[in-house]
Amino acid sequence: MxxxxxxxxxxxxxxxxxxxxxxxxxxxxxxxxxxxxxxxxxxxxxxxxxxxxxxxxxxxxxxxxxxxxxxxxxxxxxxxxxxxxxxxxxxxxxxxxxxxxxxxxxxxxxxxxxxxxxxxxxxxxxxxxxxxxxxxxxTAPAADAAVSRLRFGVVSCSNWQAGYFAAYRYLAERGDLDAVLHMGDYLYEYEPGGFPVGSYVRPHMPPRETVSLADYRQRHAQYKTDPHLQRLHASCPWITTWDDHEVANDAWSGGAGNHTPGTEGEYAVRKAAAHRAYFEWMPVRNAGDRLYRRLRFGKLAELTMLDLRTHRSQQVKALSGEVDRPDRTIAGAEQLRWLIDGLVGSSAQWKLVGTSVMITPTLIPPLPAELLGPLLKLLGLPQEGGAVLTDQWDGYTADRRKVLKALAEHKVKDTVFLTGDVHSSWAADIPADAGLYPLSPSLATELVCTSVTSDNIDDVLKVPPRTASVLVEKAITGLNRHIKWVEYDSHGASVLEVTPAGTQMDWYYLADRTKPDSAVRHGRSFLVKAGTQRVQSVTNPLV
Known part of the structure; x- marks a missing residue:
């Protein structure tokens, strides 16, 4: 390199x-x-x-x-x-x-x-x-090349209406990235004024919710007029996957939370239109409608990008025992087998998995109503509360158990899940049994980038950063000992470095998402040392 x-x-x-x-x-x-x-x-x-x-x-x-x-x-x-x-x-x-x-x-x-x-x-x-x-x-290194270092930008949840893409500007200015990984929600389907509650900076076009092929094409085109987005696209290759908003909020194989068949037609027609526009407008390879794929970076790393919307079962309510049903799937049987076979059979040192929603088991603690309500709204949970995040892997525990069982039985090392979706920053160990952690061994780790612009806790509550959210963060890490860090307030981008010795993510935060020239500061850094399957906080960001 x-x-x-x-x-x-x-x-x-x-x-x-x-x-x-x-x-x-x-x-x-x-x-x-x-x-x-x-x-x-x-x-x-x-x-x-x-x-x-x-x-x-x-x-x-x-x-x-x-x-x-x-x-x-x-x-x-x-x-x-x-x-x-x-x-x-x-x-x-x-x-x-x-x-x-x-x-x-x-x-x-x-x-x-x-x-x-x-x-x-x-x-x-x-x-x-x-x-x-x-x-x-x-280009990527040769498959058998000894690679000393890789660096990736990691981003997600870039809502045009909620702010400017200064996070993209920061990554473009670095000049040291091998590629940018976009973990989903590259764009949003809402009408002007829809979804943002913290800020409404610039309106969506077309001036309606995207439903038709023409709508999705116009929305993709609007996003690609952003100068910071154009600059980052022109500076290095991107590797992307979609989450739900590329079609509609809380999408699953047969519908979406933000789709009304009576007024918006058949969901299958809408999904096909959204997928067609995505493959037209994004620099991504596809085989038909298949988005999940692998990319190899020498002996150092193999990157698996998942599609966790197209094949999943419908979400169930929180507190429901339905999350444990063996016939429920987030990946679909074919993709899940492909994922497990790839992790078990990979000859690369680091197995990086791009997953649009979190795989880490997460319990939501009891909180005051004024905090719990906005938190559940942000995470897409029923307002009466819940023990699991059912739009994430927590709602599809059979699939997660199969992945973790394979990692354990085959002694797969150095698996790191890279995630977006939740508009917040997380660093976590993924144990075999979260309830027994730290006695239960950690089988992988997860690093979650925050949103480029999309609302998080302080935006939803309309309170100053690092006030109400601190209580939420402490409650989550206190109840979930394998989750080492959560930050619910900031927007920005992350930088991931992969070396034979370890994988480190640095989180960089915007001073003000509503300003295209916003200053950027270093927030936190976490390192996964080779062979440990554990995250640890480090002081210094990458040089």
């Missing part, structure tokens, strides 16, 4: 114009949409799912002013793509021509092969003489 300082130098050499959004309108134009002051590449460029010899490239073309996202109109058009180790594109590593049109909302995905492992590349698109901004990407 290159030293991160080398990659910063590459980014500086590329120049701000290469990564900036403004580059799309500063380039030569022809008779395309740019002639009418509509940027041809107004949604930026992106890359994703890096392999040792390839990477997926993405962009969206607006060939005419009428060819707006979701419109279904506009011409078929040919687009040239180029990849080079040289930011000036003096020598090309790969190039080609592809086409797009209204059938795929004028989006482009190119799966480029024939590249070298562990190498920085620059890429761009050209249509009728108009060039896109330049993006930077990076």
């Amino acid at each position: 290159n030293h991160p300082l080398d990659r910063r130098a590459v980014l500086r050499a590329t120049g701000a114009a290469a990564l900036g959004v403004a580059a799309a309108t500063a380039l030569p134009t022809t008779s395309l949409a740019a002639a009418a002051d509509v940027p041809v590449f107004g949604h930026g460029v992106a890359s994703g799912d890096p392999l040792p010899t390839g990477v997926l490239l993405w962009t969206r073309v607006t060939p005419t002013p009428e060819s707006t996202p979701g419109s279904g109109v506009g011409p078929e058009i040919e687009v040239r793509w180029e990849v080079s180790t040289d930011p000036g594109f003096g020598v090309l590593a790969a190039a080609g021509v592809t086409s797009t049109g209204p059938a795929r909302d004028h989006t482009i995905k190119v799966d480029v092969g024939g590249l070298s492992p562990a190498t920085d590349y620059h890429y761009r698109f050209t249509v009728s003489g108009v060039r896109s901004p330049v993006g930077r990407t990076r």
Whole structure:
């Protein structure tokens, strides 16, 4: 792997114009949409799912002013793509021509092969003489390579309406990331004013809840106009999964909490539209409608990204014994077998698992009503309280037992679950029996990133940070001894470093999510030493 300082130098050499959004309108134009002051590449460029010899490239073309996202109109058009180790594109590593049109909302995905492992590349698109901004990407190390270090940005829950994406800006400015992992809720389906209760900074478009294919295409397009999001997409590859809001809140295989068949049609039609738009607009590989997949990073790490919405059973109420039914599943039988076989059979040292909802067993303690109510609302639980978080793995205990049993029986070491969803920060051991911990051994660990913007406890209660939430945090860690840390107030991004000696996550927090230029500070850091299956607090963030 290159030293991160080398990659910063590459980014500086590329120049701000290469990564900036403004580059799309500063380039030569022809008779395309740019002639009418509509940027041809107004949604930026992106890359994703890096392999040792390839990477997926993405962009969206607006060939005419009428060819707006979701419109279904506009011409078929040919687009040239180029990849080079040289930011000036003096020598090309790969190039080609592809086409797009209204059938795929004028989006482009190119799966480029024939590249070298562990190498920085620059890429761009050209249509009728108009060039896109330049993006930077990076291939994964060879599968048998000895890798000394990997660094990933880890983010989730980026609600456009609740604030600006300054957390993305921070990650883009670092210049030392091999990839960004987005753990779900890349966008939200709500109408303007829907869902945010702490702040309402900028309205959603279209001005309604997303239900149709055109709606989801327009919502994806809106998010990709954010300059910080565009900059981070252009700075390194992304590896993403979805959670519920990419379709609808509290989604399961046959419906969602935020879907009303009587007025919003069949859920299967809505889900298909949302999935189609996601695969059009995101730099992600898919086999049909299958999102779960694995990516290898040398001998050091294997990353498993799960889909925990498409195949799951419907959620049950808290306090219900239904959570233990053996026929209930969060992953689906096929994906669960695939997950377990991958963990048991992996030859990589670190087994990283991207899971959109928490797998750590969590009991909700008795709290004053003014605290318990907002907490349960935030976690999607019935307001009368409950002992388990039924939208998480706590609501599907049979699947969790199968995973933990396999880790124990096969003595699998160094498994770390990476999670989003709960708009808060967590570091936890995952014991074989949470009730007997610490006598029961820890079989894995979980590190949970907070939200980029979505509301958490202080936002819901409309109180100053580090006031009411402190009581909630102490109650949770007191009742759940395997949970070492919870922080319920802050928004931001995390950075994960993986080395042979250990895996460390640093949490970085925004001063104010409502400001696009918000300052960022280091919050906490936790380390999982190799072979321990336990988290421990450390003082210093990664250099």
